Amino acid sequence: MPELPEVETMVRGIRPHVEGRQILSVQACDCPCRPMLIEPNLKTIQARVQGATVEQVRRRAKRVVMDLSTGDAFVIEPRMTGLMLLDEPPSVEHLRVEWTLSGSGEFDRLWYWDRRGLGTLRLLNAMQQEAVLGLSNLGPDALEMTIQNWVAICGATPTPIKVLLLNQKKVAGIGNLYASEILHLARIHPETPARSLKRPQIKRMAEAVQEILETAIRHEGSTLGDGTYRNALNKSGGYQNSHRVYDREDSLCLDCERGKIVRIVQSQRSTFFCRVCQRRTRSSP
DNA sequence: ATTAATGTTCAGAA
DNA sequence: TTTCTGAACATTAA
Numbered sequence: 368m369p370e371l372p373e374v375e376t377m378v379r380g381i382r383p384h385v386e387g388r389q390i391l392s393v394q395a396c397d398c399p400c401r402p403m404l405i406e407p408n409l410k411t412i413q414a415r416v417q418g419a420t421v422e423q424v425r426r427r428a429k430r431v432v433m434d435l436s437t438g439d440a441f442v443i444e445p446r447m448t449g450l451m452l453l454d455e456p457p458s459v460e461h462l463r464v465e466w467t468l469s470g471s472g473e474f475d476r477l478w479y480w481d482r483r484g485l486g487t488l489r490l491l492n493a494m495q496q497e498a499v500l501g502l503s504n505l506g507p508d509a510l511e512m513t514i515q516n517w518v519a520i521c522g523a524t525p526t527p528i529k530v531l532l533l534n535q536k537k538v539a540g541i542g543n544l545y546a547s548e549i550l551h552l553a554r555i556h557p558e559t560p561a562r563s564l565k566r567p568q569i570k571r572m573a574e575a576v577q578e579i580l581e582t583a584i585r586h587e588g589s590t591l592g593d594g595t596y597r598n599a600l601n602k603s604g605g606y607q608n609s610h611r612v613y614d615r616e617d618s619l620c621l622d623c624e625r626g627k628i629v630r631i632v633q634s635q636r637s638t639f640f641c642r643v644c645q646r647r648t649r650s651s652p
Numbered sequence: 653a654t655t656a657a658t659g660t661t662c663a664g665a666a
Numbered sequence: 667t668t669t670c671t672g673a674a675c676a677t678t679a680a
Contacts, residue, residue, distance in 0.1 A: 370658055401676065429659075446659045448677080461677090483677045485659070526669095535660085544658050591658065593679065613658090635672070637656085655680085666670075 369445045370542030371509055372583035372606065373596055374429050377451040380599025382424040384453055385433070385477055389420050389469040396462040396478075403463050404487040412490045415439055421468075427500045428508060428539035440496050442489045443479060448595050449486035452478045455601045464488055482595060509540035509576055517569050521561040528564060528572075529557035530634050541576070544589060544613045547639045549575045551611045551622075556645045557631070557638045563648050582609070589613075612639040620644055 369377065393416060395402070395409050405412070420436040431451055433441040443451065453474040456462050463486075464479040479488060491499060498504060507516055520537040521528075531537060532546040541549065550557050553575035555568055564572070583589065588604035590596045591614065596604055611621060616630040616639060626643030 373658075404675095444660080446675095447657070448659095481676095483657090483675085485675060485677090487660095533659090542658055589658075593657075595678095596658075634670085636659095657678090660675095662672105662674085664671090664673105666668100 371540030373588035374426050375584050376587045378426045384474050390416050391467040391469045394465045403484045406489045428505050444487045446485040448483040449481040453599045456480045505539040506537045517573050523562050525560040527558045528561050531561045543636045547613050549579050556647045559648045
């Protein structure tokens with residue numbers, strides 16, 4: 368679930384309650400499911416974070432980063448169903464990790480909850496942080512992209528633009544849901560080869576990225592039908608009520624009120640778009 | 653019973 | 667060498 372707006376919402380939710388606090392303990396919850404990936408092993412993590420202070424909570428792409436006073440950082444990758452929570456988890460069953468925080472505050476615990484358990488928790492030193500979070504591994508954050516960045520990544524590649532938007536090495540933070548939303552707002556057909564996008568289209572796309580992601584953040588992300596996504600206080604997001612095309616197959620396009628939303632598959636993922644609003648470009652397949 | 657789901661990675665093929 | 671596809675990871679709900 369979590370794409371950039373959901374991860375940003377998690378970070379904003381926990382930040383005021385976690386920054387400046389000392390870590391008293393980190394524990395893996397004994398949940399009956401298969402264990403998630405934790406690196407290095409928990410014993411090593413516990414020894415390394417003993418008494419450390421959380422200096423900063425931030426987002427990098429779709430990851431939550433907690434910078435510690437020791438120079439190490441927790442990097443949490445929620446993948447499909449991971450959540451950072453301050454209290455009242457959706458279920459005790461899928462609690463995975465529990466941090467206990469020192470000092471006074473509204474909350475004395477922080478949890479990582481993950482139903483499917485595809486997410487990961489890693490404690491990284493400075494060098495590992497650079498390797499995992501740096502520009503050699505992840506492209507610029509979607510909200511930091513310049514027009515020049517967009518022109519450069521669209522460059523000479525025949526890759527369909529929707530697929531390019533999901534490539535985290537080119538641009539980091541956009542996921543399957545928001546890629547469809549962005550291209551609908553920009554009125555670009557998702558199968559358009561990136562290299563055939565013209566300047567005005569690239570500009571529209573760049574603006575759509577900002578508009579869609581910022582609005583989604585303002586609405587605290589999208590909680591889809593299965594209700595999995597929750598903010599740090601276990602409340603649903605609100606952006607699902609503003610979706611233009613995602614999961615609206617066969618519904619009428621809200622913009623043109625003529626076209627039906629269609630669903631296609633690209634790179635094994637669903638893409639939704641309006642045939643009327645998002646016409647193919649000349650050299651599209 | 654089958655299928656698909658907001659993400660990433662890896663093996664193997666092209 | 668590079669790029670793409672399919673499968674895998676684990677769980678749940680339609």
